[in-house]
Amino acid sequence: MRTHVLNGRVRTALWFSLAVLFLALITILGLVFAREAVVTDFSRKNLPPSSACIFGTDWMGRDMFVRTLAGLSMSIRIGLLAAGVSALLALLLGILSATMGKAVDSAVTWVIDLVMGIPHILLLILISYACGKGFRGVVIGVTLTHWTSLARVIRGEVLQLKEAPYIKVAGKLGLRPWQIAWKHMVPHLFPQFLVGLILLFPHAILHEASITFLGFGLSPEQPAIGVILSESMQYLAMGKWWLAVFPGLLLVLTVALFDVAGESLRKLLDPGSAHA
Amino acid sequence: MKTHMFFLGKQGIRMLLLLVCVSIAAFFLVSVSPVDPLQANVGQAALGSMSPEQIEKLEAYWGVGEPPVQRFLAWASDFFRGDMGISLLYRRPVSGVIAEKFANSIWLLAIAWVVSGVLGFCLGALSGMKQGTWIDRLVKGYSLLIASTPAFWLALVLLMVFAVWLKILPVGLSVPIGMEAAGVTLADRVRHAILPALTLSITGVSNIALHTREKMIDICESDYVLFARARGESNWSIFKNHGFRNAILPALTLQFASISEIFGGSVLVEEIFSYPGLGQAAVTAGIGSDVPLLLGITVISAAIVFGGNLIANILYGLVDPRIRRGGGSL
Numbered sequence: 382m383r384t385h386v387l388n389g390r391v392r393t394a395l396w397f398s399l400a401v402l403f404l405a406l407i408t409i410l411g412l413v414f415a416r417e418a419v420v421t422d423f424s425r426k427n428l429p430p431s432s433a434c435i436f437g438t439d440w441m442g443r444d445m446f447v448r449t450l451a452g453l454s455m456s457i458r459i460g461l462l463a464a465g466v467s468a469l470l471a472l473l474l475g476i477l478s479a480t481m482g483k484a485v486d487s488a489v490t491w492v493i494d495l496v497m498g499i500p501h502i503l504l505l506i507l508i509s510y511a512c513g514k515g516f517r518g519v520v521i522g523v524t525l526t527h528w529t530s531l532a533r534v535i536r537g538e539v540l541q542l543k544e545a546p547y548i549k550v551a552g553k554l555g556l557r558p559w560q561i562a563w564k565h566m567v568p569h570l571f572p573q574f575l576v577g578l579i580l581l582f583p584h585a586i587l588h589e590a591s592i593t594f595l596g597f598g599l600s601p602e603q604p605a606i607g608v609i610l611s612e613s614m615q616y617l618a619m620g621k622w623w624l625a626v627f628p629g630l631l632l633v634l635t636v637a638l639f640d641v642a643g644e645s646l647r648k649l650l651d652p653g654s655a656h657a
Numbered sequence: 658m659k660t661h662m663f664f665l666g667k668q669g670i671r672m673l674l675l676l677v678c679v680s681i682a683a684f685f686l687v688s689v690s691p692v693d694p695l696q697a698n699v700g701q702a703a704l705g706s707m708s709p710e711q712i713e714k715l716e717a718y719w720g721v722g723e724p725p726v727q728r729f730l731a732w733a734s735d736f737f738r739g740d741m742g743i744s745l746l747y748r749r750p751v752s753g754v755i756a757e758k759f760a761n762s763i764w765l766l767a768i769a770w771v772v773s774g775v776l777g778f779c780l781g782a783l784s785g786m787k788q789g790t791w792i793d794r795l796v797k798g799y800s801l802l803i804a805s806t807p808a809f810w811l812a813l814v815l816l817m818v819f820a821v822w823l824k825i826l827p828v829g830l831s832v833p834i835g836m837e838a839a840g841v842t843l844a845d846r847v848r849h850a851i852l853p854a855l856t857l858s859i860t861g862v863s864n865i866a867l868h869t870r871e872k873m874i875d876i877c878e879s880d881y882v883l884f885a886r887a888r889g890e891s892n893w894s895i896f897k898n899h900g901f902r903n904a905i906l907p908a909l910t911l912q913f914a915s916i917s918e919i920f921g922g923s924v925l926v927e928e929i930f931s932y933p934g935l936g937q938a939a940v941t942a943g944i945g946s947d948v949p950l951l952l953g954i955t956v957i958s959a960a961i962v963f964g965g966n967l968i969a970n971i972l973y974g975l976v977d978p979r980i981r982r983g984g985g986s987l
Contacts, residue, residue, distance in 0.1 A: 595924070597944070617817050
């Protein structure tokens with residue numbers, strides 16, 4: 382066994398803070414540099430990475446590093462909105478499904494099966510098409526399609542909770558179902574809800590990038606990681622590898638960091654695995 | 658036996674009802690769309706130079722101005738008779754377009770599905786049995802990394818490495834450009850499917866590997882494996898007699914349930930490699946407002962996904978003897 386200076390709990394907390402800090406940094410830097418990201422300078426187009434522009438420049442002389450930051454910042458903000466609304470929807474439907482009786486339960490599980498039955502990307506294409514493409518379509522699409530798995534988890538959890546003695550006692554003491562749900566179930570579900578919320582981010586961001594990449598999402602003028610990567614495709618054959626490699630790597634890092642944040646929070650909130 | 662048939666019938670009816678709902682939902686989504694098919698396909702400039710009669714004709718062709726419920730009923734009744742309508746972009750029956758694209762896609766999907774399943778299961782099992790070693794850390798690290806990697810970026814990187822730098826594999830399309838259909842050999846088709854299939858396989862591995870690993874760790878901590886070790890069974894025989902049998906069922910279920918994800922990945926990958934499959938057709942239909950084709954693809958792909966889930970449910974009964982004997986308890 383190796384011995385660590387810091388115990389497991391502190392190390393996990395450190396990882397969590399590092400991940401959150403880094404993500405916050407990307408979001409803020411992207412906002413700060415929003416104007417620089419669209420500055421074109423035709424005296425420096427198609428430059429490979431150098432010390433001045435560490436990610437190189439594109440065909441319009443835009444600094445790829447700044448552009449990537451702005452794009453990721455946009456992705457994170459869309460992810461924040463979509464994951465937040467999605468998670469709340471999941472919590473609400475999960476609790477409704479497990480407490481409001483059989484008819485509501487089958488209705489909710491039916492909708493979950495329905496949403497999960499259409500391949501995710503195809504559903505996003507359909508919703509984006511329904512909203513007339515563009516920004517609104519992506520946000521609505523990503524929000525409406527990510528709640529299903531978390532809703533399933535919460536429903537299962539509530540079904541178990543309903544059998545717990547303290548919930549039964551609360552019922553016998555005359556609390557109404559919504560009072561039980563709010564006072565006794567929500568606090569119990571909160572850790573799972575929080576972890577589920579953070580773990581929704583990676584999916585939301587990847588799907589936002591994918592759908593934009595396919596041409597259904599954000600419009601080409603907007604700094605979006607999907608737009609950057611789909612533009613880079615046209616320049617691949619000419620050997621301009623930096624246009625695709627670095628933005629993609631930063632996207633992978635962002636998504637992985639959300640995973641790290643979610644998993645370490647799960648460890649911290651679950652006493653059983655806090656020291657593992 | 659009777660309970661078995663009952664179970665199958667119930668699942669089948671459920672699947673059909675879900676498909677009906679999918680088609681209603683999809684139809685609703687495309688009919689609320691503000692996208693004007695005329696603007697998207699004919700263009701503002703061309704529309705301006707046309708006479709009102711011409712525009713009226715075009716509007717009738719693209720189905721502008723009809724009430725949605727009426728359109729849905731007409732579409733659904735045709736669909737039940739096997740007529741999915743005419744694709745507006747390809748100007749051929751939708752069923753024909755889908756059949757052709759599906760024939761291209763199915764190879765890609767099948768190869769990726771089998772390779773990622775087998776590879777993922779083996780890697781996951783290995784890593785679970787060797788928990789804590791460098792193999793375990795390698796497999797786990799790989800799976801976590803791939804889970805964060807968008808399939809379309811991986812496709813770009815592979816395209817760059819193999820097609821642009823090394824020039825050993827073609828850039829796209831399922832057959833060489835400018836060649837007659839008759840002159841295309843099987844080798845050509847395989848060569849053009851390698852990169853898309855590779856991308857889909859690489860990304861498909863991570864989920865199944867991680868789940869199998871968890872399952873294998875549970876199995877290795879069980880009493881029966883402890884007893885097997887005490888009897889002096891080797892690692893291989895423990896895997897063969899205990900690990901494999903217990904881990905294969907959840908893995909199979911997961912793999913059948915993951916058809917939706919592989920199909921989703923194929924949409925992106927086919928678009929990048931311009932592989933003329935179902936996924937690329939879906940994107941083309943969405944961008945070009947080809948509503949009949951988009952609806953057809955949605956219903957067909959949902960049927961494939963539900964079919965996968967149905968098979969997973971049935972397999973549960975076939976593979977696990979406990980469920981098989983007590984069929985009624987399911």
